Amino acid sequence: MQANGPVRTTVVVANPNGLHMRPATAFAQAARTYRAAVTVYNGDRRADGKSSLDLILLIAESGAQLVLELDGDDAAIALEPLAALLAAADAP
Amino acid sequence: MDIKRGIAVSPGIAIGPALVLETEGVVISQRTVFPEQVEGEIVRLAAALVGAANDARSHSRSLSEKLGKDIGDIFQGHAGIYEDPKLRTKVEGLIRDQRYTAEYAVSRAIREYVKVFDELPPDHQFVRMRADLLDLEKQVLASLMGAPGSPLPFAGEPVIVLAHDLSPSETAQLDPNTVHAFATESGGPTSHTAIMAGALEIPAVVGIGRFLSDVSGGDMVIVDGRQGLLIIDPDEETLVRYRKLRDDQFASSGTAIESLVDVPAITRDGVRISLLGNIEFPNEAVHCLDRGADGVGLYRTEFLYLNKASDPTEEEHFEAYKTVLKTLGPDKPVVIRTLDIGADKFSSVSTMLIGEKNPFLGLRSVRLCLKNLPLFKTQLRAILRASVYGDIRIMFPMISTVMELRQCQHLVAEVREDLEEAGIPFKSDILVGTMIEVPSAAILADVLAREVDFFSIGTNDLVQYTLAADRNNENVAGLYNPADPAVLRLIRMVCEAARTENVAVNVCGEMSGETMFLPLLVGLGLRQLSVTPRKIPEIKRAIRNITVVDAERVAREAGQMETAREVTTYLREQLRRILPEAAD
Numbered sequence: 001m002q003a004n005g006p007v008r009t010t011v012v013v014a015n016p017n018g019l020h021m022r023p024a025t026a027f028a029q030a031a032r033t034y035r036a037a038v039t040v041y042n043g044d045r046r047a048d049g050k051s052s053l054d055l056i057l058l059i060a061e062s063g064a065q066l067v068l069e070l071d072g073d074d075a076a077i078a079l080e081p082l083a084a085l086l087a088a089a090d091a092p
Numbered sequence: 093m094d095i096k097r098g099i100a101v102s103p104g105i106a107i108g109p110a111l112v113l114e115t116e117g118v119v120i121s122q123r124t125v126f127p128e129q130v131e132g133e134i135v136r137l138a139a140a141l142v143g144a145a146n147d148a149r150s151h152s153r154s155l156s157e158k159l160g161k162d163i164g165d166i167f168q169g170h171a172g173i174y175e176d177p178k179l180r181t182k183v184e185g186l187i188r189d190q191r192y193t194a195e196y197a198v199s200r201a202i203r204e205y206v207k208v209f210d211e212l213p214p215d216h217q218f219v220r221m222r223a224d225l226l227d228l229e230k231q232v233l234a235s236l237m238g239a240p241g242s243p244l245p246f247a248g249e250p251v252i253v254l255a256h257d258l259s260p261s262e263t264a265q266l267d268p269n270t271v272h273a274f275a276t277e278s279g280g281p282t283s284h285t286a287i288m289a290g291a292l293e294i295p296a297v298v299g300i301g302r303f304l305s306d307v308s309g310g311d312m313v314i315v316d317g318r319q320g321l322l323i324i325d326p327d328e329e330t331l332v333r334y335r336k337l338r339d340d341q342f343a344s345s346g347t348a349i350e351s352l353v354d355v356p357a358i359t360r361d362g363v364r365i366s367l368l369g370n371i372e373f374p375n376e377a378v379h380c381l382d383r384g385a386d387g388v389g390l391y392r393t394e395f396l397y398l399n400k401a402s403d404p405t406e407e408e409h410f411e412a413y414k415t416v417l418k419t420l421g422p423d424k425p426v427v428i429r430t431l432d433i434g435a436d437k438f439s440s441v442s443t444m445l446i447g448e449k450n451p452f453l454g455l456r457s458v459r460l461c462l463k464n465l466p467l468f469k470t471q472l473r474a475i476l477r478a479s480v481y482g483d484i485r486i487m488f489p490m491i492s493t494v495m496e497l498r499q500c501q502h503l504v505a506e507v508r509e510d511l512e513e514a515g516i517p518f519k520s521d522i523l524v525g526t527m528i529e530v531p532s533a534a535i536l537a538d539v540l541a542r543e544v545d546f547f548s549i550g551t552n553d554l555v556q557y558t559l560a561a562d563r564n565n566e567n568v569a570g571l572y573n574p575a576d577p578a579v580l581r582l583i584r585m586v587c588e589a590a591r592t593e594n595v596a597v598n599v600c601g602e603m604s605g606e607t608m609f610l611p612l613l614v615g616l617g618l619r620q621l622s623v624t625p626r627k628i629p630e631i632k633r634a635i636r637n638i639t640v641v642d643a644e645r646v647a648r649e650a651g652q653m654e655t656a657r658e659v660t661t662y663l664r665e666q667l668r669r670i671l672p673e674a675a676d
Contacts, residue, residue, distance in 0.1 A: 018217045021224060022165045025172025051178035052169070057208055061217050 006071035007079055012063065015088040019060035021052070023088035028052040030085050036072025040086065049082070093327045094307075098275065098300030099569075100320030101286035105338040106252055106273030106295050107331070110324075112309045113255035123196045123310045133187045137180070137194040140235040145174035147231070173228055195236050199308040202229040206305040252313050254322075256304060273315035275322040277302055280569045281602065289317075290624045293379070297322050299566050352629040353384040361639040365614060367632055368425070368622040370600060374412045377419040377426075379625040384632070387424035387483070388416060389622020390548065390600040393471065394433045403467065409474030417482035425483045427548065427622075428475050429527065430468070430500075432457045432489040452562070457490035462499055472507045479519035486522065487548055492530040494539055501543070527600075529553035534582040537589035547590050548622070551601030555579050574603040575659040580612070580651060587617035598622055608663045610634045611670065615647025637670045 013019050019027075031038040031049040038049030042064055047054035049068070060066055068086055070078050125133055148171035156164025173179060179201065186197035202225055209222040250272040257278045274289055279298035289296030295317025307313065307324050314323040314334050323330060357365045368389030369380035380388055396404045396412060416426050434448070434456035448454040461468035478484050488500045504524060511518050528534050529550030537547070551574050556563050558579050561571035573579075583599075590597035598620035603609050605623035607630055613621065614635070623631055646666050653659050 020218065020221065021169030021173065025169045028172060028176070048178065051176050052172040053176045053178050053205065056173075056218075056221060057205065059208070059212070059218050 006069050007075045008067055008069045009079060009083055011066045011068050011083050011086045013060050013066060013087060014062070016062050018062045018064070019055060019058060019066075019086070019088060021056060023085070024055035025052040027082065027085045027088070028055060031078075031082060034070075034072070034074050034078040034082075036070045036075040036078055038078075038082065039069045039071075041067040041069070093330060094303075094324040096275075096300045096303045096306075096322040096324070098297040098320050098322060099279075099281055100296075100317050101279075101281050101298055102289035102294060102296040103317040104273070104293075104295035105317065105334055105341060106250075106315045107334055107338060108250050108252050108272055108313070110254050110307055110309055110311045110313045111251040111271075112304060112307060113253060113258070122193050123308075124191045125193055127191060130187060130191055133192075133194045133197075134184055136236060137183055137187065137198070140194065140198075140232050141174045141180060143235040144228075144231045145171045147235070148174060170224075170228060170231070174232070195233055196308060196310055198232050198236070199229060202226070202232075203305045203308060210302055210305055252315055254304065254307060254313070273317065274298075275300060275303075275313070275315050277304060278564070278566065280564050280566065280572070290626065293626050299569070301566075352632050353382070355384075355632070355636070357386075357632045357635045359614070359635055359638055359640050359643075361641060363614075363619070363640045365618075365635045366598075366620040367628055367635075368427075368598070368620065369625040369628065370622050371416070371625070374415040374419075376625065377416040380628075381419060383625045383628040385424075385625060385628055387420060388426040389598055389620070391416060391426060391428050393428060393431060397431065397433070403470075406470045406474045406477075409471055410477055413475060413478035413484060414481050417478060417484060420482065422482045425485055425523075427485045427487055427525070429487050429489050429548075430458065430471055430475075431461055434460070452556070458488050458496060458500065459490065462496065465503070468503060469507055472504055473511065476504075476507055476511055476518040476522065477516060479522050480517050484519075484522060485525065485546070487525040487527055487546070489527045489550065490530055490553070491526045491528075491540070492532045494536065494543070497526055497540060497543055525596075528586050529557070529601075531558050531582065534586050537586040538592065541589045541593035541595045544595060546596040547586060547598070549583060549586055549597065549599045549601070551579070551583075551599055551603040554582065554601070555603075558582060573656040573660075574601070574606075574609065575663065576656040577651075577653060577659065580616075580659070583613075584616050584647075584651065591617060596620060605631065607631060607634050607671065608660070608667050611638050611643040611646040611666055612650055612663060614638065614640060615643035615645070634667075634671055 015023055028050055040047045040049045040055060040058060042058040042060045045058050047058045049055065058066070066086060068079070068083055070082070148167040152164040152167035152171065155167065183197045183201045186192050186200055187194060190197070192200065206222055206225050209218060209225070212219055250270055252273045252275065253271050254275050255277070257276050258274060271292070271294065273294050274296040276298045277300055279286065286296060286298060295315045297315055297317060297320050300322055303322065311325055314326050314330070316323070316334070326334070357367045359365065366386045368387045369383065369385040370390040370392070371377060371380065371388055372392045372395045377388060396409060413426070413428060420426060434451050434454070455463065472486070475484055475486055486504065488497065491497050491500070501524065508518070508520070523545040525544045525546035525548060526533070526540060527548050527550045528537060531554070533540060534554065541547070552563065555572055555574050555576070559571050559573070559576060561568040563569065563572045587597055597618060599613055599618055600622040604613065604621040605627040610631060621631065650659050650662055653662065
C-alpha cells in the first residue's frame with residue numbers, strides 16, 4: 001500500500017434498511033473529521049462521502065456492495081472506522 | 093416545457109401560476125428577484141438552513157427523551173441534510189445563476205433529488221425517502237417564510253391548484269374566485285375533484301400520474317380541460333395559442349346558453365323531458381336557474397359536513413335548504429339527498445371506525461345515518477321545516493334492502509310527529525323517494541317501487557358496484573363504464589318497475605350529462621334527467637333533436653350488444669347522426 005495513493009475497500013451494507021438518512025448522516029459527519037477526500041461508489045453511482053445528500057442518492061439498499069475510497073494523509077487510519085460506519089450494521 | 097396527459101373531467105382552459113398543495117398550503121409566491129437582491133436571498137437561505145437544522149436537533153433531543161433514540165435519530169438525519177454543504181452549494185448556485193428566490197431555489201433543488209426516487213419501484217426500500225425529502229423542503233420553506241421580509245402570497249391573482257389528490261375538505265376550502273383550475277396526480281372521472289370542478293365550472297384534469305416533482309409553486313402552467321393536458325412552463329408559441337383558445341371559448345359559450353334557456357326540452361315528436369340540475373352548494377341553485385333547469389334533481393348535502401369542527405346544526409341545514417327553495421321558487425322541485433358519505437368525513441363519528449377495510453362496502457351513507465339517529469333526524473327535521481318554502485323532496489342514498497327503506501320512512505314519520513307536537517309547520521305531503529345505486533335495489537326495483545314516490549338512479553355508484561370497479565382507481569378505471577350491458581339491463585329493469593307502479597324515475601349520475609347516452613336513456617323510458625348545470629343547454633339541444641320513437645330503437649339495439657365498447661361505438665355513431673357538431 002503506497003503512503004500517498006488512494007486506498008480502497010469494499011463494504012457490504014449490513015443495515016436492513018439500507019444506507020438511509022441516519023447512517024448516511026452519521027457517516028458524512030465522521031468523514032468530515034478527516035482530511036482525506038472520501039468517495040463512495042455504488043456500481044456506477046458516485047458520492048462525495050462528506051455529503052449525506054450525495055450518499056442517500058446512491059440508493060444503497062441492504063446488501064449493496066459499495067466501494068469506499070480514501071485519498072489523503074490520514075487515509076490509512078480513517079479506513080477502518082469509516083468502513084464500519086458505512087456498513088452501518090448497528091444503526092437502526 | 094413539459095406536457096402531461098391525464099383524464100379531462102371538466103372542460104375549459106386556464107392559464108396561470110401553480111399553487112402546489114403537496115407542500116400543504118405553503119405557497120411559493122415568487123420565482124425570481126432583481127440582481128441586486130440576489131445576495132439578500134443567499135443570506136436568507138443560510139439563515140433558513142441553520143434555523144431548520146437547529147429545529148431538527150431540538151426535535152431530536154426532545155423526541156429522544158420521550159420516545160427513544162431511534163425516533164430522535166430521524167431528526168439528526170434531517171439536521172445532517174440541512175447542514176450538508178452540497179445542498180447549500182446547489183441551492184446557492186440556482187439563486188446566483190437564475191436569480192431565483194431562496195424558496196423557489198430550495199424547491200427546485202429538492203425536487204430534482206426527489207425525481208431520483210420517483211424512478212424506484214413502489215415497493216423499494218428507499219421509497220420513503222421521497223416523502224422525507226418533501227418534508228425537508230417544507231421545513232426549509234417554513235423557515236424561510238416565517239422570517240420577516242418574505243414575499244407576499246399572490247394577492248388575489250388566480251391560481252391553478254396542483255396536488256396528488258384533492259379531498260372534498262381541501263376543495264371545499266378553495267376560493268372559487270381565485271382557483272381557476274385543478275390538476276391532480278390521481279383520481280378518475282367521477283372522483284370528488286371532478287365533481288368539485290364541475291360545480292365550480294372550472295377546468296380540471298385528473299389521473300395524470302406522478303408530476304408534482306416536475307413543478308414548483310409559482311411555475312406558469314396551462315390546464316386544458318378538453319384534451320386532458322397539463323402543460324408546465326409553456327413556451328411562448330403554446331402560450332399564445334392557448335390564450336387565443338381561452339378567449340374564443342368565453343365568446344362562444346355565452347351565446348349558446350342564452351339561445352336555449354327559454355326553449356322547452358321537447359323531443360321532435362312532442363315528448364317533454366324534464367331537465368334538472370345537480371348541486372353541492374346553495375349558491376349553485378342560481379346556475380340552475382340561469383340555465384333554464386326545471387329544478388334541482390340532486391342536492392348533495394355532504395358539503396354541509398365537510399371541513400367543519402363539528403356537525404352542522406339543524407339551523408345550518410335549514411338555512412341552506414331554504415336558500416335553494418327561495419332561489420328556485422315555490423313550484424320547482426328540489427330533491428335533497430340525505431347524507432351520503434363515510435364515517436371518516438365526520439367530526440362526531442369519525443372515532444367510530446378507524447380503518448375500515450372496504451369503506452365503499454361499509455358503514456357509510458344511509459347505513460351510517462340509521463346507526464346515528466340524532467344526526468339523521470337533524471337533517472330530516474330541517475328538510476321538513478323547509479318544506480313551507482317550496483317543493484322540497486327527500487331521497488335516501490345507498491338503499492340496499494326494503495327494510496332499510498322502511499326504517500327511513502319510519503323515521504320520517506317520527507320526525508313529522510315531533511314537529512306536529514311542537515306546533516312547527518311543514519308540508520305533510522312531501523314526496524319521498526330512493527336512490528337506486530346498489531345492484532340489489534335495482535334488482536328489487538319492483539318491490540321498492542311500491543313504497544316510494546320516485547326513484548333516482550345514481551349511475552356513478554351503480555356502475556361501480558355492478559362492475560365491482562373502484563371509479564377512483566386508475567388501475568381498473570377501464571372497467572368502470574356506464575355503457576356496460578349489465579348496467580344498461582339494470583337501468584331498463586328499474587325503468588320498467590317504475591312504469592308498472594307509476595313511479596317517476598330519473599337518472600342523476602354523470603351518465604345523464606353525457607350527450608352520447610341521451611337517446612339511450614330516453615329510449616329506456618326516462619323522462620327526467622338531473623345533470624350538472626353547465627351541461628343543461630347541451631342536453632336540451634340533444635333532446636330537441638331526437639324523437640322518442642328513434643330513441644326506443646337505439647335502446648333496443650344497444651340492449652342486444654355484448655360489450656361496453658360495442659355500445660359506446662354505436663352510441664357515438666347515433667350521436668353523430670343526430671347532432672353532428674356534438675360528437676367528438
